Amino acid sequence: MTRLSRQIITAAITTLPLMAAAPSVAQVSQPNIIYLLVDNWGWGDIGLQGSIVPTPEIDALAAQGMRFLNFNIENQCTPTRSAIHTGRLPIRSGTQKVAAPGEPDGLAPWEYTIAELLSDAGYKTALFGKWHIGSQVxxxxxxxxxxxxxxxxxxxxxxxxxxxxxxxxxxAATPHFWQGKKGAPSYETELYDIAGKTTFDRKITDRAVDYIQRNADAEDPFFLYVGFTQFHPPWVVHPEFDGVSGAGYYSDIKYEVDHNIGRILETLETANAAENTIVILTGDNGPGTLPQGLGYATGEVGGSTGPWRGALSTGYEGGLRTPGMIRWPGEIQPGVVTNEIISVLDIYPTLATLVGASDRIPTDRPIDGIDQSAFLLGNQETSNRQHIVTFVGDDVFAVKWRDLKVHFLVAEATFSEIKRLTFPQVYNVKEDPAEQFELWGNEGFSHAWVMTPVTKILTDLTQSMADFPNIQPGQDFSGYE
Structure with a gap:
């Protein structure tokens, strides 16, 4: 076992305790909110979690708030973005996978997104970067x-x-950048090609900086969603960072990502808006692996999953855990590191509660996210979530319940074949983050009992989907009767 592995396991086992004095009730009822989403980001791609390329801006942000060692996202870009925006399992919304060009896609207009909820609660809203949950006007x-x-x-x-x-x-349609404003159809602008992606994240950052400067002193609060495209292929890096690491393009990109996030955080400071802004930083899924190798990502080139097995589009932890952190000065205690289970689904109800708009969460549909506001504010020491159900496309690949992970289908890498198991495989992801020692078989069926809570989770979910049938990809859905 490497020193890094020992450090990670120790951190995962020992959560830093919360201080006895809970943070005060929020002094400002409607803080600004910034969601920073990094594309194809490995758990081990930040300095605090083992990266050999420094990420000082990101590390500083993590130290100023709460850092999640067990932040769980969906298995691909589209599902995670759907989960953020709706608080619903993506399969419910017909967004359970990345649609191939020409396939029906996108959220049904009936979905009530976090942007709509916050807008109705009095927020200005803006998105710069990657959308990927609706390609059509x-x-x-x-x-x-x-x-x-x-x-x-x-x-x-x-x-x-x-x-x-x-x-x-x-x-095939020629890709373009798009822009739009509420109340009017969006429209294409310049060509989106290799040259366009090379400077894309810089332009995203420029627009985010400008937006903060324009709105920092406004009467209404703002919600700014920043969808970066790094580290997603095609792998290109802004010329300013080309070769800066001396270790290849992926390491160069780390410098670029850290710099862009630092610029946004610095703008909040200079605009005197940092104290009244919730900042959330996560990835959308783990890094991908190349089809030539059926192993899992372990190094800096192509993304580091830290001690975790698997990658993008697998049911293993390396594809489902990304860096995750939240800062809200004066309300969320700084320096807290937790191994409590948090899901990207929880963002929706948690933000609604933190800004006093929980009454706007829809009650006419299943919401799979769980309000974690009491945990974040230090009013309780544990998360309100004990399990994660992992879909890859239409299929349940795995269920994580507490520290135990049950796999039904497995794929070792992003482009590998899917295997159906004769018996479920069970791992303890706290003691065995690489999911190497299978408990069901190796310990003579002694862990079969875990199927009791897991079966209840899946039975309840199946019944919910029978009561509220899943929306099909691209369906013009208008609501449940």
């Missing part, structure tokens, strides 16, 4: 609660389409 950010937006409507990889020798614009 009518399903863009400005149709789902954002006052203004600029970025791309589909996956980051679209930048590379026109660089392929076989690309034919007569049969």
């Amino acid at each position: 009518g399903r863009h950010p400005s149709d789902q609660g954002y006052d203004e937006w600029w970025g791309i409507n589909e996956g980051s990889n679209a930048a590379a389409y026109t660089s392929t020798a076989e690309f034919d614009p007569a049969v």
Whole structure:
């Protein structure tokens, strides 16, 4: 076992205790909110979690608030973005996977997003960067609660389409940047290609900085969603950071990501808005692995999952845990590190509660997110969540309950085959973060009992989906009777 592995396991076992004195009740009822989302980000890609490339700006942010060692997202870009915006399992919304070009996609306009909720609660709203939960006009950010937006409507990889020798614009749409404002159709702007992606995250950051400066002193609070495209392929880096690490493009990108996040945080400080702003920073899924190798990502090149097994589009922890942190000065205690289970689904109800708008959470549909506000504010020492159900596409791959993980289907890497197991596989992810020692078989069925809580979780979910049938991808859904 390496020293890093021992450190990570120790950190995962021993959560820093909360101080006895709970933070005060929020002095400002409606703080600004900034959500920073990094694309294809490995758990081990920040300095505090083992990166050999320094990330001082991100590390400083983590130290100023609460850092989650057990922050769980969905298995791909689209599902995670859907979960953030709706608080609902993506399969309920028809957004359980990244749609291939030409396939139906996007949130149904009926979905009530966090941007719509906050807008109705008096917030100004903006999105800059990657959307990826609705490529068609009518399903863009400005149709789902954002006052203004600029970025791309589909996956980051679209930048590379026109660089392929076989690309034919007569049969496939040429990718462009888009922008729009609430109340009007969004429209295409400049070409989105390799050159465009090279400077994309810099332009996202520029727009975020400008937005903060314009709105820091405004009467109404703001919700700013920043969807970075790093570290998603095509792997390009802004010229300012090309070669800066001396270790290749992926390490160069780490410098770029850290710098851009630092600029946004610095702008909050200079605009005297930091004290009244909730800042959330997470990834959308773990790093991908290349099809030539069926192992799992373990090093700096291509993303580090730290001690965790698996990658993007697998049911293992390396694809489902990303860096996660939240800062709210004066309300969320700084320097807290926790191994309590948190889901990206929880963002929706937690933010609604923190800003006093929980009464706006819909009651006519299942909301799978759980309000974690009491935990974040230090009013309780444990998370309100004990399990995570992991879908990959239409299938339940795994259920994590407390420290035990039960796998039903497995894929070792992003592009590998899917295997159906004769018996479920069980791992203790606290004691065995690499999910290497299988308990069900190796310990003579002694862990079969864990199927009791897991079966109840899946039975309840199946009944819920029978009562509220899942929306199909691209469906024009208008509500439950």
